[in-house]
Amino acid sequence: MNQSNINDTAGSSGDMAVVGEGTPNRTPVSIQVLQNIYHELTGKSEEVSKTYDESFHVVFNDFKQLNLRIGQICEQYNICSSNCSVSVFYINDTKDTFSSFERFEAFNTGSTSSVESVLVTYNFLLILPKLAQPQSYTISVRIASPVAIQRKMSNIDMPKIFRLMGGARTAVVSIKYVDYAVARTLLNTIDEWFNALPQARSNAAWRFIRSHTDWTPLITRYLAGAGVLALMIFLAPYYLNSEASLLQLAHFLLISGACIFAAYKIADHLGTAAEDSIDDWLDLAYICITDGDKKEVALAKSRNQGAIVWGILKLAGGLCVSIAAKLIAFRITNIP
Structure with a gap:
């Protein structure tokens, strides 16, 4: 087009452009025509x-x-x-x-x-x-x-x-x-x-939980570890008195450390399992045009229900580790 300037003229006409603006051959041309010329010249x-x-x-x-x-x-x-x-x-x-x-x-x-x-x-x-x-x-x-x-x-x-x-x-x-x-x-x-x-629709609370499932192992293991630590501090007077020997102190500290570590790891595994179960839940998005699709959708709904149930059970298990440790300790020591 001999190096002509092409500018939009949106102020006057939404579907027109000006070819050769500022020259004696200034001509308004339809945008459709310009696009067609470009396509004819380039094939693109x-x-x-x-x-x-x-x-x-x-x-x-x-x-x-x-x-x-x-x-x-x-x-x-x-x-x-x-x-x-x-x-x-x-x-x-x-x-x-x-x-x-x-x-x-x-x-x-x-x-x-x-x-x-x-x-x-x-x-x-x-x-x-x-x-x-x-x-x-x-x-x-x-x-x-x-x-x-x-x-x-x-x-x-x-x-x-x-x-x-x-x-x-x-x-x-x-x-x-x-x-x-x-x-x-x-x-x-x-x-x-x-x-x-x-x-498929899900409420804001469930979306928040699903977007932060990586917090689950962190929450369960630190709550369990802190709970067992508090329990050991509470039980210390029943095992250690003013006449306790250094060997008894070392024995108590060893048992306390092992219990805290065990509770920490068990809660971590249960929290990770709960995270995986919740992550298995998906918003149901599907094409359903065959009998096979109907079966697949039914199975997906069942998987979602199972993911919620197992996620709650595993999360509850992780949070209950410290409670279980406390009950066992109280049972062994006969503390009322």
């Missing part, structure tokens, strides 16, 4: 994307709603051609691919395989009002099922941090475009669909 398409970490509950009818929304928003454009493909990925490393959404609607929901993720892809050729050439747009919507992924990863020996990170991203939307305004319209439509999906 831009991309906009958005990721989600909410715990969505997606059923088969929700995909129909997504297809309906995209079809409705595209009615305002002059569509030359379009196609849709759907890929369903299973946790047993198999995949079903459907060449159209109509074929996907005939999907076998009676399958016993659990769905790991679903990828819906739309390709459009559309002509904008101020252009004569069609432009290519690609929409990709990928939704994961963390419930199924967790089950798959449970068979893999890996650090806990990687297991937790595996379920962080639940959906990704990407749009390859030529005209940014069209891409934003499409993205907003898909975003509204995601916002309408049901989600």
